[in-house]
Amino acid sequence: MQKTALVPYADLPRIHHERHVLTSSVDVFGVAHWLLADRAPQPGLDVLPFDALVVSVHPGGYVELTELSALRARWPHLDRLPDGGFVVAASRARRYEDGDQVQVFDALGRETLSFSVGDAIEHLLTDEAGRIWVGHFDENPVGIRCWSSMGHICWTSDGAGIPGLFDCYALNVSGTTAWACPYTDFPLVEIRLKRPARPVRVWANHVRGAQAVAVHGGRVAFYGGYGEEQDRLAHGELTETSVEPTDVGLLTLPDGTLPGGRRVVGRGSRIYVQAEPFTAWNVLDLSR
Structure with a gap:
């Protein structure tokens, strides 16, 4: 089976390796971010809130540090806002009934807003x-929803005509466009809010279980799958109504090994992959 190797993209500076990586992501501008704590979370023993450090590695290698104060999410998601601030969110909302599941921080690391x-x-x-x-x-x-950074709903998949939307397996956000591949029918979905008369387009798709998707022009790549297909890389081409498969192979780390446990982020033509111990991001770029 054909193998495609990821390309090294960004590394957490070694000076920070002794800290615990709570989560990591790559933002819409291609900057890699690591959210670091002094130690790993210990359910039932940790005292919340706590302080954390964001290490940001820009394309070209410039490193930026931001201290975030009083985080309340033990198992967080992280991303950066265009103004230099950050969004940190707890994946589970049950313990955040007072509306502080999502915390918005300014560029100096100060909390400015919280909502659920x-x-x-x-x-x-x-x-x-x-x-x-x-x-x-x-x-x-509830599928897919879009919020303003002030906590107001901008768009929801309710009534959007997306077939079988029960679990958002893959989500890709690039520019102001989102792409998704949701369970149970796994269609490829494009959401463009700048096209209000028809914000959603749907293509039928036969690739099941992908955790990440990349799109470039009329080409698509799906990464991941069930069981033995967890490292599958499936390519396809867009027709008017469907994704037509072209080839299937494996996606490997730059050294040719399979990633195993990993994080993935989809951004336009790119799929970023981070394998344990989560100190390096690698990339597949359909535009190359």
């Missing part, structure tokens, strides 16, 4: 307009 977006966050990605896209997993099957 609902339980069971699978993906949280910001776009170039500062909107926050949230994909939920099946313990809260």
Whole structure:
């Protein structure tokens, strides 16, 4: 089976390796971020809130540090806003009934706002307009929603005509456009809020279980799958109504090994992959 190797993208500076990586992401502008704590969370023993450090590595290697004060999410999602601030969200909302599931921080690391977006966050990605896209997993099957950074709903998948939307397996946000591949039918979905008369387009798709998707022009790549297909890389081409498969292979780390446990982020033509111990991001770029 054909193998495609990821390309090294960004590394957490070694000086920070002794800290625990709570989470990590790559923002809409291609900057990699690590949210670090002094030690790993210990359910039932930790005292919340706590302080954390964001290490940001820009394309070209410039490193930026931001201290965030009084985080309340033990198992957080992280992304950066276009104004230099950050969004930190707890994936589970049950313990945040007073509306502080999502914390918004300014560029100096000070909390400016908190609100809730609902339980069971699978993906949280910001776009170039500062909107926050949230994909939920099946313990809260509300699908996909888009929020302003002030906590107001901008768009919801309710009534959007997306077939079988029960769990947002894959979400890709690039510019101001979102792409998704949701369970149970796994269609490829494009959401463009700048096209209000027809914000959603749907293509039928036969690739099941992908955790990440990348799109470039009329080409699509799906990464991941069930069981033995967890490292599958499936390519396809867009027709008017469907994704037509072209080839299937494996996606590996730069050294040719399989990633195993990993994080993934989809951004336009790119799929970023971070394998344990979560100190390096690698990339597949369909535009190359």
